[in-house]
Amino acid sequence: MSENFFKENKEWSRYKDFILDYYLKPYLEKVKLLNRPILLIDCCAGPGMFDDGSKGSPLIISERIEGLYNRGVDVRGLFIEKKRGFYSKLQSNLEPYTAFAEPKHGNFTDCLEDIKQSTRTSTVFLYVDPYGIKELPFSDLAGIYGSIEEHNASVEALLNFNSPALVRCGLAALKMDTSGFDLNTDDESIPEMPGNMMAMTPAEVDAIEGGEYWRHIVSDSSLTFIQKEQAISEEYAQQMGKYFPWVCSFPIQKSYGRFPKYRLIYGTRHQDGILLMNNTMYRAREQFLNQEFASGRLFDLRPPEESKDLSMFANRLFDITKEKEPISRKNLKLEAMREFFCHYSESDYNQAVSNLLKGFEGLRLYSHSGRTRINDDVLLSTKPFGQQ
Numbered sequence: 001m002s003e004n005f006f007k008e009n010k011e012w013s014r015y016k017d018f019i020l021d022y023y024l025k026p027y028l029e030k031v032k033l034l035n036r037p038i039l040l041i042d043c044c045a046g047p048g049m050f051d052d053g054s055k056g057s058p059l060i061i062s063e064r065i066e067g068l069y070n071r072g073v074d075v076r077g078l079f080i081e082k083k084r085g086f087y088s089k090l091q092s093n094l095e096p097y098t099a100f101a102e103p104k105h106g107n108f109t110d111c112l113e114d115i116k117q118s119t120r121t122s123t124v125f126l127y128v129d130p131y132g133i134k135e136l137p138f139s140d141l142a143g144i145y146g147s148i149e150e151h152n153a154s155v156e157a158l159l160n161f162n163s164p165a166l167v168r169c170g171l172a173a174l175k176m177d178t179s180g181f182d183l184n185t186d187d188e189s190i191p192e193m194p195g196n197m198m199a200m201t202p203a204e205v206d207a208i209e210g211g212e213y214w215r216h217i218v219s220d221s222s223l224t225f226i227q228k229e230q231a232i233s234e235e236y237a238q239q240m241g242k243y244f245p246w247v248c249s250f251p252i253q254k255s256y257g258r259f260p261k262y263r264l265i266y267g268t269r270h271q272d273g274i275l276l277m278n279n280t281m282y283r284a285r286e287q288f289l290n291q292e293f294a295s296g297r298l299f300d301l302r303p304p305e306e307s308k309d310l311s312m313f314a315n316r317l318f319d320i321t322k323e324k325e326p327i328s329r330k331n332l333k334l335e336a337m338r339e340f341f342c343h344y345s346e347s348d349y350n351q352a353v354s355n356l357l358k359g360f361e362g363l364r365l366y367s368h369s370g371r372t373r374i375n376d377d378v379l380l381s382t383k384p385f386g387q388q
């Protein structure tokens with residue numbers, strides 16, 4: 001399977017590439033202002049390029065680094081690949097970028113100490129994109145996340161989290177029936193499923209999940225497979241939330257209504273990170289929905305639950321302001337994003353607030369500046385300032 005993986009870049013993998021690529025540009029522009037060296041680590045790099053010529057993450061990352069490096073910024077990439085054959089290809093694919101891109105042969109879990117050391121001096125972005133779940137041990141990753149607090153470091157992580165595989169492995173580990181859950185059999189995106197992953201012990205699944213919480217979810221017969229997948233993903237995000245104040249996840253589907261193939265889970269300490277990632281994932285989602293429901297059609301036929309509800313959205317923004325007032329526009333966005341992550345763009349937020357400042361469907365917000373055109377720092381309230 002691993003040989004086949006790089007034959008061609010699958011449609012759903014392109015979303016992951018889009019998200020990585022789109023996010024890195026504004027991310028790098030932001031973190032360069034911290035005036036610390038920047039290190040991007042691709043923990044499961046692969047060969048760098050697919051046989052069909054499409055770029056893998058090492059090339060996507062290197063191209064993003066190149067622009068900044070050429071402007072004199074101290075930024076580099078570390079690309080770790082454990083398979084010798086892929087590593088050789090990676091070396092040659094990274095040749096144009098040797099000034100700032102270092103290929104490394106080995107298992108990324110053997111590099112954890114070095115990575116931890118880097119977080120002392122550098123701003124670190126970790127990208128972990130394994131085939132399945134076995135290579136995603138929570139405890140190892142948590143060692144890196146832990147150094148965030150220790151050194152007040154700037155670390156962000158973007159993980160490919162194969163939640164469906166985890167549910168199936170969990171079922172198998174608890175010796176429960178997995179036959180009713182033979183999903184996604186038409187593709188090879190869950191390669192290890194039939195073999196070594198299905199033979200995992202509960203303790204091995206604990207190590208990947210970062211706890212035993214998965215056991216009660218998986219064995220809860222009142223939950224469907226999809227509900228189990230969602231619950232496990234939410235719990236996993238909560239585990240990451242012990243280290244990152246902001247964690248969000250984005251399901252990658254093959255087509256609408258289908259089970260997610262996997263989720264991208266992102267953790268950051270920075271408010272700006274979550275704002276950037278919201279915009280990035282919003283765009284990926286819009287692209288997906290357009291492709292499913294609008295492309296080649298006269299009208300956008302997306303289902304109502306996928307359409308923006310600007311009235312409901314403005315109402316929620318009003319309610320959140322009322323709960324937290326006075327609240328800056330930025331904090332209002334961040335609060336609302338916990339509910340609406342990747343469903344509305346930042347300009348939707350700005351527009352909704354601007355509408356509310358002028359009066360919208362009987363609701364009215366007031367700005368501290370008294371203006372309706374405001375920036376993110378301006379405080380908002382449901383009562384005029386000075387009359388509170």
Ligand SMILES: C[S@@+](CC[C@H](N)C(=O)[O-])C[C@H]1O[C@@H](n2cnc3c(N)ncnc32)[C@H](O)[C@@H]1O
Binds near residue numbers: 046
């Ligand atoms: C899904 S592919 C990565 C694809 C790559 N991110 C891309 O977009 O081109 C997973 C790669 O990670 C490698 N890998 C898996 N576990 C690893 C580990 N623990 N350390 C280093 N490489 C690993 C595999 O050999 C494989 O090449």
